[in-house]
Amino acid sequence: MPNTLPFGTQFSPNQIELPQLLQLIIDNEGDDTAPLITAIVDTFFSTNAVEQQRNMAGNCKNSLVSYGILENGGGVRITAFGRQLHEIADETEQCEALVKHILKNLNGMILIDVLRGMHRNGERISKETVVEALNSRGFDLSRTSNNVPVMKLWLNKAGVLRGWRIDEHKLSELTELSEGEFRLLRTLRPEQYYFLRALCNTASENYQRAADIRQLATATYGITFVESNFSQSVIRPLTDRGLIEIQRATGGHGARTPLVKLTELTKRDIVLPLLQQLEGIIDREVIEYLQKPLEELRTDIDATDSYLKGLALEAFAIRIMRIIGLDFIQTRLKGNETAGAEVDVLFDSSRLLYTRWQVQCKNTHRVSLDQVAKEVGLSHVLKTNAIVIMTTGVVSEKAREYATQIMKTMNLCIIMVEGSDIDAIIAEPTKILEIFNRESLNAKHIKVFE
Template identity: 25%
Template sequence: MRRLPSFNDFSPAIIGDVRIPLRILDTLAPNMPAIIAEWDRVFFQSAGNKRASTNIPATLTSLGLMTRTPPAITEPAKAILAAADAVSAAQAMVRHIVDTRHGVTIIDAVRSLNTRGDKLTKDSLKRELEVIGIQGLSNATTDHTTLLNWMIEAGLFERNGRDNPQPNEAVMKATLGISASERSSFADLPLSQQIFLQTLRRVAEANSGGVIAAKQIIDECLRDHRARFDEDQIRAKVIKPLAEAGWLDLPPSTSKGRGGKSGLIVPSAKLLGIPIEAVLPNFDQVVPSDLRAKIDLPASEVRRLLASQEIYDRGLGLELLALKMILDIGLEPRAFRLRSRDTAYAEVDLTAEGKNLLFSRWNFQCKCVGGRVSLGDVAKEVGLAIYSKAHVVAVVTTGDFSSEAVAYAREITQATHLQFLLVNGSVVRQYLDKGAVVLLDHVAANAASVMAQKRSQPVSPEAEA
C-alpha cells in the first residue's frame, strides 16, 4: 500500500525551521520528558500543549527522522540538521520524503491539476493522489496539503496569490535531480518510448553510462513488452524520436547501421540526470550508500577488484558484480541478506525481483573462491529460497562448481518449483570483458535447459497418477 507520511499539524507555520525540533531532540536525548518540555516551550509557549508530547514525535517517527527506543535522531535527520539554513533543511527533508515516502506523488498530482487547469484544493489534491495510487487519506486529513506546504517552504513550488502553486524548475532540479518539466516530458512520451528509456537508464546505471548496443535494449523491451512495440519500426518510432528530443544520442558512425537492432546508443545527460529512483523506486533504500557511490566503476575496475589480493577489494568487487548482473538481467535489487563484510569479504547474498511478463523473486549468492563451490553451498540456498518464497536461485562464483553441486541443482530443479542459474568464473570473466550480452545469452541458455529439465514434472493430476 502506497501511503503518505503523517504530519499531525507539523506544518511550516507551526515549526518554521525543521532543524529546531531535531536539534532539541539531538541535544536532550534520551531524556524524553525534557525533550517534550522544550518542544512545548519553543513551539507552544509552555502551554502544556499535547502536540508537543504527541504530534511532534509521531510526525518525526512517521518521517523516519526519529527513533523511539531510545529517543534519538536518525541518519537522515542528521543530514537535515547539518543544513546551512532553514530552506536548505526543508529541501533535505523533502528530498528524504520523495526518496522514501512517495513524496513525488504530490509533484505529479499538482502537475496534473495544473495541466487540466483545475483548482487545487484539499479535496481536489486528495482525489488526484488517490487516482495515482495513494491510499489511506481520510476526509479530514491535511497530510497531503502539509507536505505540499513544506515543498513550497523548500522552494520547489511558488505561490502567486490564489493561483495554484507553480513549480520552480531550477530548485526542483537541484533538490531532486529531476525538474517538473522533465517529469512531465517523460510522462507525456508514448508508452513504448517510456519503456525504452527506463530500460536504457537502468542498463546505463550498471555500465557507467557510455556507449550501449541498441540490440541489448531492444531485445529486453521485446522480451518483456512485445505487444507495445512494432519490431520493424523501433528505430523509426522509438529511437529516432528519443534522439531528436534529447533523451539519447546516436554516434554518427553507427546511427544508421544495418537493420533496426544494429548500431550503438548513448544515454544523454538529460536521461542520466534523472535519478535512478525514477526507474527503480526502491534503489536508494536497498543499496547501501557506500556501495551506491561506487556502482559507476567500470567493468575493468570490478575485474581488478575481484582479482585483488586485498580481501576488502574482493568483497567490494563481489557486491558490484552482483548489482551489475541484477541490473543487466532486468531485475530490481530488493534486499541484502548478507554483505561481503559480514562473511569476511568472501561472499554476498541479496534478493532481487523481476516483472518480466510475470513476477519472480531471485536469491543471489556470489562467492569469491579459488576452487569449486560445493554441494553444501548450493544446498544451503535451497532452504533460504523456500523460506523467502523465491523462484530462482542464482549462484555466481569466480571459481567453478563441483560436479556434485551441478547434479544437486539439476535434481532440485526437476523435483521442485525452484530453478537454478549457475554462473561460473569463465562466464563472469567474459561478462566483464564483453558486456551484458554474454550474461543474457547465458541466462537464456539456462532457461532453455531448465525448461527441458522440468518437462518431466506432472502438469495435471492425471499425469501424476
C-alpha cells in the first residue's frame, strides 16, 4: 500500500452531500466524464466563480477515484465499493461505511496512530504538524495539500474524531479493534510481521506447518529468517501476543516443525488490510520512540541495550531538529546512495535558500577524528551543507581540530552536540537555539576571509 493519504480536494463533507453525489454517479454511469462534471457543478458548485466551477468538479471526480468510489481511467465507472455505498439508504450508515473503508484501506489507521502519539507527547496538533509527523513515517505529503484535512472531516462526521481528538470507543466500534490490539500489530518486528502477513494471506482457519509459512514469507517478501532462532524470535512472540495459535506436530514428515493458525483476533477482516498499511513503517522502530516524551528518551539513551540506546538517540535527534524548523527527509539512509555507508537522519530546509543537513548519532564516550572524517566524506554523496554530530559523550580535540580545518576549506558547517548539550535540551527544549547559535558563531569565526 502506498505511503500516502487519498487526494480529497472538493470532496469534503462540508462541500458535498455523499448520497446526492453517489446518485449523480449512478445517473451518469457508462457515460463520458463531461456530463458528470456538469452535474457536480450544478449540484454543488454553482455558486462559485464561473471560471472555477468545472475545475472544482474535476477535483471532486478525481477525489472519488482516489477514495475508491470511481474506477480510474476514462468514463464514469463506479467501483464495487461505490455501488455498495450507494445501496445503503441510511445516511449515517453510509458515512460510517465510507469511514470504515478509509480506516481499513486508505491509511486511516496510520493517521489515527500519528494522532495518538502526538496527543501522548502533548504536541501542538495542526494540519502542518500532522503532515510533518506522517512524512517522518515515510509519507510524502505536501504541507499545502488537502489530503489530511479532508480525511479528518470525514472522520469527524462519523464521530471517530472530535476535532483532532480520537473517540476510541467509536473507533473500536467501526474497526472491531482496540488500541491495545492495534499496538500488538504495530510493534511487531519485521520477521514477525512478514510471517504473520504470509499466514493471513493463506486465508485458512486450519493449522499449517510453520516452516511452510516461513518459506511463503521469504518467497513473497524477501524476508530472511534465522532458522536456528526462528521459534524464539518469531513463533513464541506471536503466540504470547495472541496473534497465532500453535500445535506441536506428533509424527510423520516434519514432525519437529510446529503447526500454526490464526487466532480469533487475526481472523478479523481489518487485520490483513491493517498489516498492509503498516508495511511502510514496520521496520522503522524509531517511530515507536518518536512518540515518547523527551524525558523518557533521555532515560532510554542511557539504557544498557546498545540497540535501544541507538533508537532513542536517533528519535531524540529527529525531535530536536524539528524544533528549529527543519523538515525530516528520512532515517537510516544506506545502500547505493551512500556507497554502502549509513547516516542516521537527513533533514532539509527551503527557508530563504535550500540547505540539507545530515545528523549522525553516536552512542560513544568519545567521537574520534575518523568518525567525523567519515561524515565529511559522506556529505559529498548526500550533497549536504551541514553535519550535526550528536553524541552522548564528548568530541575529541583531534576531531574538533579536523572539523575546524574542514570548515576553513569547504562549504560545510559541522555542529557538535555533546552529552551535556543533550541534558540541557531535555531540561529546556528551546536551549537547542542557544547551542546551535554557539556552533554557528564558531563556524563564522572559522570561515573569516584572510
